[in-house]
Amino acid sequence: MASATATNGRETLASIAYQRLLDDIVGGRLQPGSKLRLQFLTERYAVGNSPLREALNRLSANGMVQREENRGFRVSPASAEELSELIRTRCWLEEIALRESIRHGDAAWEEGVLVAYHRLSKRNRLSDEEYVTFDGTWEDLHHAYHLSLLSACDSNILLDFCAQLHEQTLRYRNLSSMQAYRDRHELDEHRAIRDAVLDRDADEAVELLRAHYRITGEIALARGNLS
Amino acid sequence: MASATATNGRETLASIAYQRLLDDIVGGRLQPGSKLRLQFLTERYAVGNSPLREALNRLSANGMVQREENRGFRVSPASAEELSELIRTRCWLEEIALRESIRHGDAAWEEGVLVAYHRLSKRNRLSDEEYVTFDGTWEDLHHAYHLSLLSACDSNILLDFCAQLHEQTLRYRNLSSMQAYRDRHELDEHRAIRDAVLDRDADEAVELLRAHYRITGEIALARGNLS
DNA sequence: CAAGGAAACAATTTCGAAAACTGCGCCCAC
DNA sequence: GTGGGCGCAGTTTTCGAAATTGTTTCCTTG
Numbered sequence: 332m333a334s335a336t337a338t339n340g341r342e343t344l345a346s347i348a349y350q351r352l353l354d355d356i357v358g359g360r361l362q363p364g365s366k367l368r369l370q371f372l373t374e375r376y377a378v379g380n381s382p383l384r385e386a387l388n389r390l391s392a393n394g395m396v397q398r399e400e401n402r403g404f405r406v407s408p409a410s411a412e413e414l415s416e417l418i419r420t421r422c423w424l425e426e427i428a429l430r431e432s433i434r435h436g437d438a439a440w441e442e443g444v445l446v447a448y449h450r451l452s453k454r455n456r457l458s459d460e461e462y463v464t465f466d467g468t469w470e471d472l473h474h475a476y477h478l479s480l481l482s483a484c485d486s487n488i489l490l491d492f493c494a495q496l497h498e499q500t501l502r503y504r505n506l507s508s509m510q511a512y513r514d515r516h517e518l519d520e521h522r523a524i525r526d527a528v529l530d531r532d533a534d535e536a537v538e539l540l541r542a543h544y545r546i547t548g549e550i551a552l553a554r555g556n557l558s
Numbered sequence: 559m560a561s562a563t564a565t566n567g568r569e570t571l572a573s574i575a576y577q578r579l580l581d582d583i584v585g586g587r588l589q590p591g592s593k594l595r596l597q598f599l600t601e602r603y604a605v606g607n608s609p610l611r612e613a614l615n616r617l618s619a620n621g622m623v624q625r626e627e628n629r630g631f632r633v634s635p636a637s638a639e640e641l642s643e644l645i646r647t648r649c650w651l652e653e654i655a656l657r658e659s660i661r662h663g664d665a666a667w668e669e670g671v672l673v674a675y676h677r678l679s680k681r682n683r684l685s686d687e688e689y690v691t692f693d694g695t696w697e698d699l700h701h702a703y704h705l706s707l708l709s710a711c712d713s714n715i716l717l718d719f720c721a722q723l724h725e726q727t728l729r730y731r732n733l734s735s736m737q738a739y740r741d742r743h744e745l746d747e748h749r750a751i752r753d754a755v756l757d758r759d760a761d762e763a764v765e766l767l768r769a770h771y772r773i774t775g776e777i778a779l780a781r782g783n784l785s
Numbered sequence: 786c787a788a789g790g791a792a793a794c795a796a797t798t799t800c801g802a803a804a805a806c807t808g809c810g811c812c813c814a815c
Numbered sequence: 816g817t818g819g820g821c822g823c824a825g826t827t828t829t830c831g832a833a834a835t836t837g838t839t840t841c842c843t844t845g
Binding site: 570571572605606607608609612628629 | 797798799800801805806807808
């Protein structure tokens with residue numbers, strides 16, 4: 332869980348390796364199912380084997396890599412079945428979190444949603460450079476927006492789970508062609524969700540959110556090169 | 559996630575250390591919030607510092623221990639607030655899993671529930687030795703029974719989350735006095751749940767399950783020595 | 786020619802020690 | 816008397832090498 336890791340000022344090599352590995356896996360630069368040899372990784376990230384081993388162990392605990400005793404690590408495989416399972420589970424969990432948020436959220440929460448949407452909308456997603464360079468900024472804002480919706484659910488545990496599912500889903504999105512998302516106007520969907528949330532219309536908000544994820548899943552399924 | 563770890567025939571020292579650490583934390587033999595010095599742990603478990611470090615990193619990823627950069631590890635603190643959050647979240651997730659199981663479960667699933675209940679009921683919980691020795695067998699059967707209820711939910715991801723929450727809850731239970739559970743006749747509750755499940759009465763089953771967890775939580779809260 | 790087994794090879798896992806970092810007490814200047 | 820650096824002890828983190836495990840290859844044997 333993310334909350335179990337207090338990020339101090341100084342960073343250890345293990346944490347750097349963890350971050351870079353996670354980025355490379357989520358970003359699709361390390362293929363699903365591919366073997367992660369320590370020698371290869373030490374060259375790639377320029378860190379010794381102990382920090383790498385720590386990073387891999389952390390990743391194995393949250394499902395990003397698989398660990399086989401005495402046979403090393405590999406990137407978790409990606410399959411159409413797992414993707415649909417992922418999306419299904421995500422819809423269940425986020426429905427709960429969203430309903431709880433709408434029920435318990437105060438004024439500060441509302442304002443948080445508003446601000447997060449605003450920041451997201453300012454960044455026009457459809458500019459080509461951002462698709463190509465993929466600096467993660469849009470992704471960060473997107474994640475922050477979705478998190479803001481759920482943030483008043485009053486369960487950090489549930490939020491951690493949702494964050495894990497978000498990362499997994501993001502990996503599938505990045506595995507499929509970026510171009511596949513060009514025709515989609517996510518901002519409209521995000522605005523609709525925002526409005527329903529601020530109206531405290533839980534049923535409507537949940538329905539929109541689920542549709543939002545369903546579409547994402549279908550695009551990834553259709554365009555993704557999965558096993 | 560448990561599914562990310564394929565247990566081969568041979569076990570590594572790191573896995574052994576992981577298991578023993580987990581047991582000691584869940585079993586309450588390592589106090590919440592206490593510092594986990596490597597020197598202490600190497601003596602306790604008779605393994606080198608590398609395997610221990612791997613075990614601690616895995617545990618930090620699923621919330622059993624906290625990691626602070628350059629300042630080592632400590633057992634995750636336990637608080638009344640976290641316990642109620644845990645139970646709340648667990649009720650949400652298991653409600654979903656149970657409803658889905660009841661909806662999709664086939665005959666094999668029904669039989670699995672029946673068998674798991676049978677095995678649990680055979681082991682009479684109230685014998686004193688088992689409270690004291692605490693060999694985990696009853697706990698294993700108990701866990702297997704609860705898992706069998708949810709096993710047809712068709713989402714291993716959700717099952718993994720539920721398993722994590724189960725372990726966390728178990729820790730709180732073990733932190734409070736064992737005697738506190740003596741007066742409780744859990745078997746009756748388990749049978750009632752089983753019957754509702756086999757009748758495919760989702761509403762009733764969910765209500766019983768939630769009550770089951772609520773009672774567990776209240777006992778732990780009342781008798782536990784939490785911060 | 787196929788099957789079994791031993792030896793060489795490749796990769797992972799573990800160890801012991803060195804390096805880096807934190808926390809704390811101490812001293813000195815102000 | 817107070818505050819800010821300096822160095823020491825204890826701990827964590829990292830490295831490089833050794834030990835272990837798994838895999839392949841090649842030779843022997845039936």
